[in-house]
Amino acid sequence: MALRRFDLEAGGETFAFKPETEPTIQFWLDKYPVERKRSAVIPMLWLAQKDNDGWLSEPAMREVADRLEMPYIRVYEVATFYTMFRLQPVGKHHIQLCGTTPCMLRGANNLKEVCKSKIGKPMHVTDDGRLSWEEVECLGACVNAPMVQINDYYYEDLTPESFDEILSKLQNGVDVAPGTFVDRLNSGPAGELTSLMESGLFDGSRNAISELPNLPGAEPAEAETPEPAPAPKKSEEGKTTLIADSKKAETEIAGEKPEAVEVAAGEEDDLKRIKGIGPVNENALNDLGIYKFSQIAAWTQDNIDWVEGYLSFPGRIEREDWIAQAKALAAGEETEFSKRVDAGEVESSMDEEGDS
Missing domain, CATH: 3.40.30.10 (Glutaredoxin)
Known part of the structure; x- marks a missing residue:
């Protein structure tokens, strides 16, 4: 690839995105976790190019780098690698x-x-x-x-x-x-159609088919009406849990159900401070009598197997290391994730997103 350099003189000293571009910028930033927002560097550079009359000035690249908290050189590397980014002024x-x-x-x-x-x-x-x-x-x-x-x-x-x-x-x-700019439809042949002109090629008659299946007006085959799914179980607070029929499910799940406890209102731990537990999962755990970090920290492998079966996400507890997180939080320590939750930076601690 030829060496590509940006035009320092033509770029001026400053650049600012247009106000009407800000919603699109936020759309792309929302696609990635906060700690991975630099993944939006290509669409951000593309938007900067749009707002800079079709090319990328050095101040525009610096603005993208600042917003994504990236070193300037990393943004320069992307801009100079992809030829879709133009590094000198262009015409309208x-x-x-x-x-x-x-x-x-x-x-x-x-x-x-x-x-x-x-x-x-x-x-x-x-x-x-x-x-x-x-x-x-x-x-x-x-x-x-x-x-x-x-x-x-x-x-x-x-x-x-x-x-x-x-x-x-x-x-x-x-x-x-x-x-x-010729007489054709999209990528079709120029002029009139030249193929499949005989109806026998597409109406089935050449293959001695008397009737095509699924024609409009044909009597549809009777299909069995599926039984409706059981209604989700409601907790005392009226929230929907993840198990439709928990009593039946509990008797069929491998492992051992964790021991439940009762706590007074306001004494529950915020289980959402554990990475992997959002509002829906926290509600489901509360329905099982799981309210404290210390309970999760004491789970055995059988307890883990049972909870993963109950919540229908095998392997997740170990993959996200709930036990180690719970032990740290129960001891009064913090985790990187709990710090972000406490700072209000984690959406799953405020809504139901991320509990699937």
Whole structure:
């Protein structure tokens, strides 16, 4: 890959996302845990490029790094690796011309000459700031070759004449609808249909089929009506537990049911401070008489097997290390997760998300 450097002089000193972009930024940040928010670096860079007139300045990359709490160099590495990120100013309408073999065989080199004559060298911006271009690798629309991508949209089945007309209109402030520029529907054949013209090829008559199955109006086969699922059990507070019929389930689950205790109101431990226990699971454990960290800390392997069977998530207690967490919390210590819960940073400690 060629060396890619960003334009320090053209980028200025500052960058700020547009106010209308903030909801989209939050959408991407919400996709990842807080401690993994740097996973949003690519969509964040893409949004920064959108808000910076189609290219990434160095201040824009720094803004992304600051929001994701990443070292600047890590963001620079991503931006310089992916050619979807442009590192110098571009025109209002930036043309990406596919020069890969299928497009080249269908006339991409002729389109390249149009770009050179109408715009200039690759990445040159016209004096009016409207047009710029570059040659890129395959854009995945080979059946519609030759083609270009202008900003976010594809313009396909181009000739030098049709492409020249598109650029002229854009340069004069006239929008041009994307899509194919020949007589075809999407990627279908040019002109009228040329295949599957005989009805016998698709109505079943060629194979001596008198009637196609599942036609509208056909009598549907009688299907057995499934029995309704049992209603979920309600706790005393009216919350739904995870087991529909706990009495029956308790007699069929392997292992040994943990010993229950009774506690006065307000003396319960906040079991949600254990990673893996959210409001729904905490309610289910309370229904079993499990209210204290010390109870969970004392569970045997048989107790673990029984609870995992009861809550229908085998292996989770050991995988998330409930016992070690409970022992630490019962001793008055803190865990990294409990600190985040206490700080209000863990959504599952406030709603039912994450209990599946």
